[in-house]
Amino acid sequence: MKTRFVGLGLISLLLVAGCASQSEVINLAVPVLREPGSAPVSKTPGPKVSIVRFDDKRANKAWLGTLTGRFGGEERFNVRGNDAGQAVANALADYLRSKGWQATVVSDAAQSASDVTFSGEILEMNVDAKKGFFSTDLSSKAKVMVQGSNRSDGSKVRMTLTGTGSDSVFWFSTDDAQVLVNDVLSESFSKLSSSTKFDNGALRLN
Amino acid sequence: MMRTVLLSSFLLVMLLGDTSQTAPIVEAASANTHRVTGKVVAINTSEQPHTIVLSAKSVSGELIVGATVGEGIAIRRGKKSIALDQLRVGETVQLTYEKTSSGLVAVSILAS
Numbered sequence: 001m002k003t004r005f006v007g008l009g010l011i012s013l014l015l016v017a018g019c020a021s022q023s024e025v026i027n028l029a030v031p032v033l034r035e036p037g038s039a040p041v042s043k044t045p046g047p048k049v050s051i052v053r054f055d056d057k058r059a060n061k062a063w064l065g066t067l068t069g070r071f072g073g074e075e076r077f078n079v080r081g082n083d084a085g086q087a088v089a090n091a092l093a094d095y096l097r098s099k100g101w102q103a104t105v106v107s108d109a110a111q112s113a114s115d116v117t118f119s120g121e122i123l124e125m126n127v128d129a130k131k132g133f134f135s136t137d138l139s140s141k142a143k144v145m146v147q148g149s150n151r152s153d154g155s156k157v158r159m160t161l162t163g164t165g166s167d168s169v170f171w172f173s174t175d176d177a178q179v180l181v182n183d184v185l186s187e188s189f190s191k192l193s194s195s196t197k198f199d200n201g202a203l204r205l206n
Numbered sequence: 207m208m209r210t211v212l213l214s215s216f217l218l219v220m221l222l223g224d225t226s227q228t229a230p231i232v233e234a235a236s237a238n239t240h241r242v243t244g245k246v247v248a249i250n251t252s253e254q255p256h257t258i259v260l261s262a263k264s265v266s267g268e269l270i271v272g273a274t275v276g277e278g279i280a281i282r283r284g285k286k287s288i289a290l291d292q293l294r295v296g297e298t299v300q301l302t303y304e305k306t307s308s309g310l311v312a313v314s315i316l317a318s
Contacts, residue, residue, distance in 0.1 A: 153240040154303075154310040155232045159267035195266035205229040205264050 026067060027080040028127070028178040030185065031091040046100035047198045050112035051093050053105075054085040054144070057121045064181070065128040065140075067172075077127055077177055088122055088144060091182065095189040109149070115201040120146040123160070127181045129172060136172035140165050140184045146192055150202040157196065157203050163187035230262030230269040235302055239313060242271050243300045251291045258290065258312060260301055273303045273310040283317040293317060 061084065063076040079087045089105050096103035102114075109117045124143035129136050141164045148157045163184040169176050195206050233241045244262035247270075255274040262269045275281075275290050282288065293299065293315070302313045 150232075152305075153232050153234070154271065154305045155240075155242065156270040157267055158270055191266070199231075200234070202232070204231060205267050205269060 024075045025063070025078050026075055026174050026177070027078055028064065028174065028181055030079050030084075030087040030178075030181055031094040032178065032182050045102055046096075047116065047201075047203075048102045048114045049096065049116045049118060049148070050104050050106045050109070050114040051089045051096075051118045052107070052109045052112075053083075054088045054120045054122050056085045057123055058084070058125060065126045065177075067129045067177070068131060070131045070133065077129075084122055084125060088120070088125070088185065091185050092118065092120075092146070092189055092192075095186055096193070099193050101193075112151075115151055115198070116148045116203045117151070118146055118148050120144055125181075125185075127177050127184075129177055131172060135168050135170055136176070138167045138169070138172075138177060138180050140177075140180045142181075142184045142188045144185075144188055148196075148203040152200065152202045155202070157205060159192060159195065161188040161191050229264045229266070232269070232271065238306075239302060239304050241300060241302045242269070243298065244269065244271070246293055246295050246297050246299055248272075248295065249290060249293055256290055258293070258301065258315065260299065271301060271303065271310065273301060273312040275312045275315070279312055280314040281317075282315070288317070290315075 063078045064084075065077045067075040067077060069075075081087070086105075093103040093105045104114070106112050106117075109119060122142075122144055124141055126142075127138065127140040129138045141162075143160065143162045145158065145160050147159075150156070163186075165180050165184040165187065167176060167180050196203050197206055198204070230242070230244060235241045242260060242262065244260035246258065247261045248257070248259040250257045255276065257272060257274050259270065259272040280287070281290055281293070283292075298318055300316045300318075302315075303310045304313055
């Protein structure tokens with residue numbers, strides 16, 4: 001009889017623990033935070049561009065994805081600060097700066113004095129992880145519409161950028177999900193720099 | 207042998223198809239006037255000012271220009287003058303426009 005009560009107590013404890021873990025949120029840094037001065041610097045100043053906060057058009061804006069435990073418990077991933085639009089704008093600026101562009105995030109496109117002002121929409125952005133017995137499988141996807149408005153002639157260049165990635169790790173840590181999301185965003189943004197060029201201060205498609 | 211030739215021809219057609227799709231550009235017609243060729247994606251003649259939006263697509267993306275269309279500007283199909291609402295969505299046109307402080311203003315529209 002006593003054993004039955006102890007068993008029931010343990011099951012209840014596991015259930016409570018399982019439920020409690022559902023409300024936990026794992027915050028991911030997007031873009032990855034760098035030490036001051038560690039960002040690559042180009043010798044020749046590149047194009048001067050501004051980036052405004054992206055519109056978050058995801059069907060589910062509440063979180064980025066889930067970390068599913070071995071026994072079914074779930075934790076949720078989210079962008080630190082819970083502002084995916086600002087995070088993607090910052091990530092794009094970070095990526096373009098790494099390519100030598102003079103990229104600045106601005107709050108208002110009208111105040112921008114840059115050659116090109118980028119805006120856009122987040123259509124998809126997620127990261128999911130599923131813990132197994134000997135590994136944790138991660139997958140991530142990003143789909144972002146980016147629009148560059150040329151100051152010189154008023155034309156707009158619009159592209160839809162996509163990136164996908166997956167990883168499998170033995171010991172899962174939050175950094176694994178964080179790195180994967182940032183890699184997938186960088187892969188998406190790479191199409192922007194590889195498919196465009198600057199001609200007389202205006203962004204053009206290759 | 208015949209299958210290889212057919213496959214080669216098919217690949218050649220595919221390659222020719224790819225090379226014919228050049229990146230859309232906006233040409234500078236003068237200091238403040240620009241010219242772009244693209245397909246009409248929208249025309250609005252129900253509100254003032256009337257507007258036209260063109261889009262030129264390439265494999266890597268899309269170039270978009272939207273301009274207001276004032277009364278009396280030259281809109282032609284070939285040598286014939288037409289009204290803005292006679293242009294069709296999907297039709298290829300060449301738009302010459304000016305960038306002003308109030309936005310982009312059409313100077314002329316030529317439909318092929």
